[in-house]
Amino acid sequence: MSDTTNRLTTSWGAPVGDNQNSMTAGSRGPTLIQDVHLLEKLAHFNRERVPERVVHAKGAGAHGYFEVTNDLSKYTKAAFLSEVGKRTPLFVRFSTVAGELGSADTVRDPRGFAVKFYTEEGNYDLVGNNTPVFFIRDAIKFPDFIHTQKRHPQTHLKNPNAVWDFWSLSPESLHQVTILMSDRGIPATYRHMHGFGSHTFKWVNAAGEAVWVKYHFKTEQGIRNLDVELAAKLAGENPDYHTEDLFNAIAQGDFPAWKLCVQIMPLEDADTYRFDPFDVTKVWSQKDYPLIEVGRMVLDRNPDNYFAEVEQATFSPGSFVPGIEASPDKMLQGRLFAYSDAHRYRVGANHNALPINRPKAETNTYQRDGQMRFDGNGGGSVYYEPNSFGGPKQSAEHKTAPFPVSGTAASVAYDHADHYTQAGDLYRLLSEEERARLVRNIVSAMKPVEKDEIKLRQIAHFHKADPEYGRRVAEGLGLPVPRDDG
Incomplete structure (x- = not known):
């Protein structure tokens, strides 16, 4: 019996006789649809890329x-x-x-x-x-925020107008923006x-x-x-x-x-x-x-x-x-x-059944079917719960710990609206050299913004965090320095 350890096969395990030449009608073709090895290679190649992550793609x-x-x-x-x-x-x-x-x-x-x-x-x-913080604090804003970080739907270019417009209208972002524009941003x-x-x-x-x-x-x-x-x-x-x-x-x-x-x-x-x-x-x-x-x-x-x-x-x-x-x-x-x-x-x-995601612990669920179900799919075991056939049951000792909730169901913001203290504290913790690089990075990033209205609105946030912070960004952009009385 011949050694098969290094034998090329199709995905269904059949030996491949020729992996260099497609099957054709005569030497010039056309190519025959019965060349199932060719069809499998091309079809699989077309599907080799799953959709990349919307965020964290690289x-x-x-x-x-x-x-x-x-x-x-x-x-x-x-x-x-x-x-x-x-x-x-x-x-x-x-x-x-x-x-x-x-x-x-x-x-x-x-x-x-x-x-x-x-x-x-x-x-x-x-x-x-x-980073220990994020740009926003409510998930309902996440799709809009990420849209600003992606490409303009017409030009397909990154859009600093959208980036700074969103941040300037979302002052809760100031703490994270300060970290991002500091040395730790790269x-x-x-x-x-x-x-x-x-x-x-x-x-x-x-x-x-x-x-x-x-x-x-x-x-x-x-x-x-x-x-x-x-x-x-x-x-x-x-x-x-x-x-x-x-x-x-x-x-x-x-x-x-x-x-x-x-x-x-x-x-x-x-x-x-x-x-x-x-x-x-x-x-x-x-x-x-x-x-x-x-x-x-x-x-x-x-x-x-x-x-x-x-x-x-x-x-x-x-x-x-x-x-x-x-x-x-x-x-x-x-x-x-x-x-x-x-x-x-x-x-x-x-x-979660893929090797990289599969738990080391034993799993017992009633989930069945779905695309790419590549395990035994539960075999012939009981497939619903509760049941009378000895299927896996809940463990009361693992219930989530209770905690009190109260209030009226409504769309509300966090009670605390201080978006400036921690960003200002961070700015004041930086050395003079770090502050200079921070301001330089912000000025460089904001210069392409077309509307002064957006720049001034963002400068006001920097100023509320620390007057020096706002003044230096304003001067770098050649715009009026906010007044200390707000």
């Missing part, structure tokens, strides 16, 4: 592990955090936000920071950014940036006691950022610079690592804290809620196949495990639906 990923270094079981019953020294395998995807799949890595943009923990209780996804590599869960989440312990929590991944490589001119040069010469750097570092054994810390807030503090703790445009002061070490994340293995692992990886902030739950954060509440729904559209209803 990214890089790696495998690794998380090791617990501090026992925080008094705050959460999550099994993967239950004991010091425990290791959990994980997969991380870093990304830019606004650009397309072929865009440059070194553009000024937030970076996605998504972690999939393969825990014994199912997958836990922590889907954040390299990280040197994916390895040299912090990561954040950004949102507020809820931890629940074995006794059913809950706290609010925020996540901080602190890079052990140190923070490094790119000079604007160097970033632009790299965008032209090596647009995959960050992707290449991450892959090569891991391949050479220089495994990047982050220390995971959390801030813990008692439930009752949410009613009295000076900022709404569920507003993702705000941070919690570390003086009020100090960082507490949890563990260490290490990336030590590159993907074997980019498409199968990085492109098909699906993350959702709604992928929780017992002991970790959602908060009333309005942006988070919207993302709980939107992310999984995006994956159902982009990859398919059975995306």
Whole structure:
């Protein structure tokens, strides 16, 4: 019997006799439709690209592990955090936000920071950014915001008019805009940036006691950022610079690592804290809620196949495990639906069955059928619940911890409307050199805006955060400096 280990076959396993010449009627053709190998190759090629992500299209990923270094079981019953020294395998995807799949890595943009923990209780996804805050705080504004970051429907060009018009009409964006336009707006590599869960989440312990929590991944490589001119040069010469750097570092054994810390807030503090703790445009002061070490994340293995692992990886902030739950954060509440729904559209209803997304824990569901159902589809087992045939049942001990809600059903904003204090505090924390670069970056980004009305409206926001901040931007744009009396 001949060796078949290196034999080319069709997708249905039949040996391929000729992979260099299509079947034709005579030497000149035409090509015959009965050449099913040719038809399969062309048809599959046409379908090799799943739709790219609407946001976070360009990214890089790696495998690794998380090791617990501090026992925080008094705050959460999550099994993967239950004991010091425990290791959990994980997969991380870093990304830019606004650009397309072929865009440059070194553009000024937030970076996605998504972690999939393969825990014994199912997958836990922590889907954040390299910034602790975001541009908006209500998911209903997200499609409009992302439209401003994409291309003009007529010119198919990036549109600074839309970007700054939206930001100037959405003052809650000021904190994130200040971070984006600062040195940290262009990280040197994916390895040299912090990561954040950004949102507020809820931890629940074995006794059913809950706290609010925020996540901080602190890079052990140190923070490094790119000079604007160097970033632009790299965008032209090596647009995959960050992707290449991450892959090569891991391949050479220089495994990047982050220390995971959390801030813990008692439930009752949410009613009295000076900022709404569920507003993702705000941070919690570390003086009020100090960082507490949890563990260490290490990336030590590159993907074997980019498409199968990085492109098909699906993350959702709604992928929780017992002991970790959602908060009333309005942006988070919207993302709980939107992310999984995006994956159902982009990859398919059975995306969690793919190897990169499949939990290490056993899964027992009554979900059946759907495109690309490539497992046993439940076989002949019972397919509904409740049932009398011994099918999987709910576990009452894993019910979500209750929390009180009240009020009138209505479309309302957060109570706190202070969009300026934290942005001003950040500006004043910067050195003079960092402030100068921040202002230069903002001026450069705003100069193409056609309407002075938009520029002046945005300058007023900078001025309310800090008068010097507004004055320097105004002077850089050659526009009137706002009056100190507003």
